[in-house]
Amino acid sequence: MKKLIWIVIILVIVGAVWLSGGEKTEAEPIKIGALLSLSGDASAWGENAQRAIQLATEKVNEQGGIDGRKVEIIYEDTGGDPKRAVSGFQKLTSIDQVTAIIGPLNQTEDVAVMPLIKQIGIPTIVPGYVPLQNRADLSNPLLVWMDAEVEAGRLAEHVFNQGTRTVGVIGTLDSWESTVTKGFSEKFKSLGGTVTVEEIIQPQAAEARSSVTKILATKPQAVYLGTYYQFINSTKALSDLGYKGKVFSIEVDNYLAGETSGWTSGLQFIAPDYYQDVFVNMFETRFGQAPGLPAGQAYDATNVLFSFLDQGVNREKIVEAMKKFNGYEGVSGKLQIAPDGRTSLPTALFELQDGKVIRLNTLN
Numbered sequence: 001m002k003k004l005i006w007i008v009i010i011l012v013i014v015g016a017v018w019l020s021g022g023e024k025t026e027a028e029p030i031k032i033g034a035l036l037s038l039s040g041d042a043s044a045w046g047e048n049a050q051r052a053i054q055l056a057t058e059k060v061n062e063q064g065g066i067d068g069r070k071v072e073i074i075y076e077d078t079g080g081d082p083k084r085a086v087s088g089f090q091k092l093t094s095i096d097q098v099t100a101i102i103g104p105l106n107q108t109e110d111v112a113v114m115p116l117i118k119q120i121g122i123p124t125i126v127p128g129y130v131p132l133q134n135r136a137d138l139s140n141p142l143l144v145w146m147d148a149e150v151e152a153g154r155l156a157e158h159v160f161n162q163g164t165r166t167v168g169v170i171g172t173l174d175s176w177e178s179t180v181t182k183g184f185s186e187k188f189k190s191l192g193g194t195v196t197v198e199e200i201i202q203p204q205a206a207e208a209r210s211s212v213t214k215i216l217a218t219k220p221q222a223v224y225l226g227t228y229y230q231f232i233n234s235t236k237a238l239s240d241l242g243y244k245g246k247v248f249s250i251e252v253d254n255y256l257a258g259e260t261s262g263w264t265s266g267l268q269f270i271a272p273d274y275y276q277d278v279f280v281n282m283f284e285t286r287f288g289q290a291p292g293l294p295a296g297q298a299y300d301a302t303n304v305l306f307s308f309l310d311q312g313v314n315r316e317k318i319v320e321a322m323k324k325f326n327g328y329e330g331v332s333g334k335l336q337i338a339p340d341g342r343t344s345l346p347t348a349l350f351e352l353q354d355g356k357v358i359r360l361n362t363l364n
Contacts, residue, residue, distance in 0.1 A: 027068055027069045027070075028069065029065075029069055029070040029071060029072040030065075030066055030069050030070070030071050030072065030099055030309060030313055031072050031074060031096055031097065031098045031099060032057075032071060032072070032073050032074070032098055032099060032100055032101070032102065032305070033073075033074050033076065033088075033089075033092030033093070033096060033098035033100070033101040033102070033103075034049075034050070034053055034073050034074065034075045034076070034101070034102045034103055035076050035078050035085055035088050035089060035092070035101060035102070035103035035104040035105075035109070035113070036049050036050055036075060036076070036077065036078065036103050036104070036105060037077070037078050037079060037080040037104070037105055037106060037109075038050065038075065038077040038078075038079075039077055039079045039080075040079040040080040040081070041080055041229075042080045042105065042106060044253075044255065044292065045105055045292075045293060045294060046077070046078075046105060048291060048292045048293065048294060048295040048298070049103070049105060049127060049294055049295065049297075049298035050075060050298075051283065051286070051287055051291075051295060052283070052291065052294075052295040052296065052298040052299035052302070053073055053102060053298055053299070053302045054073070055282060055283065055286060055299060056299050056302035056303050056306070057071050057073050057302065060306055066306060066309045066310060066313075067310070071306070071309075073102075074092060074096050074098060076088030076089075076091060076092060078103075078104050078105075078106070078109055080106055080109070081109075082106075082108050082109050082111070082112035083112070085104045085106075085109035085110075085112050085113055086112050086113055086116065089101070089113045089116050090116070093116075093120055093122055098122075099122075099123070099309070099313050099315065099318075100122060100123040100124065100125070100305055100308075100309070100315075100318060101117075101122060101123070101124045101125075102124075102125050102126075102127070102298070102301055102302060102305065103124075103126060103127070103128070104126065104128065105126075105127060105128045105294065106128065106176075107128060107129055107130060107131075107175045107176045107179075108174075108175050110126055110128055110129075110130045110134075110141070111130060111134045111175070114130070114134060114135070114136070114141075117137075117140060117141055118136055118137060118140075121140075121315060121316065121319060122315060123140060123305070123308065123315060123318040123319055123322060124140060124141035124142070125141060125142045125144060125301045125302075125304060125305050126141045126142070126143050126144065126145070126301070127144045127145055127294045127297040127298040127300075127301045128143065128145050128294070129143060129145045129146070129147065129148045129176060129179075129343075130143060131148075131149075131175075131179060132340070132341060132342070135341060138340075138341030139319070139322045139323040139325070139341075140319050140322055140323075142301075142304070142322050142325060142337075143337075143343045144297050144298075144300055144301040144304065144332075144335060144343065145294065145297055145343060145345070146272060146343060146344060146345045146347060147342040147343050147344060148176060148179045148180050148183060149179060149180075149182075149183035149342075150183075150342060150344060151180065151183075151250065151270060151347060152179070152180040152181075152182075152183030152184040152187065152226065152250060152270075153183055153184070153186075153187035154270060154347060154363055154364065155184060155224075155248060155250060155269075155270040155363070156183075156184045156185075156187035156188040156191065156193075157187065157191065158270070158349060158363055159188065159193075159222060159224070159246075159248055160188060160191045160192070160193050162246075164193070164221045164222045164246065165192070165193050165194060165221060166193065166194045166195075166196050166218075166219075166220045166221045166222075167188060167193060167194070167195055167196065167220050167221065167222045167223065167224050167248075168195070168196050168197050168198075168199075168215035168216070168218055168220035168222075168223045168224070169181060169184065169185055169195055169197070169198040169199070169215075169223075169224045169226065170198075170199045170200075170201070170208065170211055170212065170215060170223070170224070170225055170226070170227060170230065170234055171198070171199070171200050171201075171225075171226035171227050172200065172201055172202060172203040172205075172226075172227045172229050172230055173200060173201070173202055173203060174203045174227075174229060177203070177226055177227045177228065177229065178200070180226045180250050181198070181200065181226030181227070184224055184226055184250075185198055188224075196215070196218035196219075196220045197214055197215055197218050197220075199211035199212075199214055199215055201230060203227075203229040203230070204229065205230065205233070207233055207237070208230050208233040208234040208237050209233075209237040209240070209241075211234075211237075212234060212237035212238055212241060212243075213237075213241065216238075216241055216243055220245070221245060221246065222245055222246040222247065222248060223238065223243070223245065223246070223247050223248070224247075224248045224249070225247065225248070225249040225250070226249075226250055227249075228251065228252075228256070231249065231252065231256050231260070232256065232259055232260055235247065235260050235263060235264050235267070236260070236263060238263075239262075239263035239264075246266075246268075247264070247266070247267045247268075248267070248268050248269060249267060249268075249269040250269055250270055250271070251269065251270070251271045251272075251293070252267075252269045252271065252350070252352065252357070253292055253293060254292060254357060257352050257355050257356065257357050258355050260352070260355075261352075261354055261355025264352045265352055265353050265354055266351065266352070266353075267351065267352045268349060268350065268351045268352075268360070269349075269350055269351075269352075270347050270348070270349060270350075270363055271293070271347065271348065271350055272293065272294075272296070272297070272332060272333075272345055272346070272347055272348075273332075273333055273345075273346040273347055273348040273359075273362065274348070274359060275291060275295070275296040275331050275332055276296075276331045276332075278331070279291065279296060279299060279331035283295060296330070296331045296332035297332050297345075299330070299331055299332075300328065300330030300331060300332050300335060303328075303330065304325070304328055304330075304335075307328075308321045308322065325337060332345055332346075333345050333346035334346065346362065346364060347362075347363050347364060348360070348361065348362050348363055349361055349362075349363040
């Protein structure tokens, strides 16, 4: 009788294996959410970040995943809208049940989801910037982006060290642009320079000519542009009004360089330094174009998260690991987190020459 029972058990096992094709059941993937601006004015940034996250994920999955489990990225398009960022965050955490989140990219979106991050306690890594006053927890979210005030201050030091003592400043009401405008002005004045006038306009204003006219009336030695949104309008107005002095800015990309190629040669700006060649080559091979901002930072953010997941997928343990994190050597350079929570990365001085971006030197 016992022999018959064992025969039946063996036949059941063999049948189960045969029905399953003889394959082992694959472990459930580790789900990671990504809040990115894949449409709207900041879609180029979102696309660069998405491609970089994709590269990092493909690489870890090709190596067997994390603890034998594949990583699955679930993307939510914020459209650059804080409300959409909040709804996307809620979907990822309540419906998709992700283990962690990468993003958002935009400062106003980051601030909007801050209360939810704290409430849920979900590990979040942001390839972006959030002011210290908006961060109740300095370790979560973890920021993989140059502190805006520090970056603007570095440029102010460079401008002052070039012998410039008077500067006219233009910025907008956008939160990040307000930060880099104020950061530059305060640092320049602390060094002994004079800000002749600071013009702050709406990000989507139709023109900047009136503000530029007010600035030029003060006859500054240089003009600083703490704006992406009004970069084209401001530089065109400076050109049309015959300004021949120095112009400085912050984080100009290839799009702005190309759109203003007829009148911005000689303009200098600060931005994150070039990415490592191995990453640039990998990105170009995969997508047929060079990586733009914030591709390198998004790639590093993803790999930093993977390093936490290597220690387990428990949210509380990941958050604890984030509290001890203070640095990482990535494709965008050496990332350092100071005790006060500020993030620093290598930056460089660049110059526009006939629509092309030329690197001049390191600016740390």
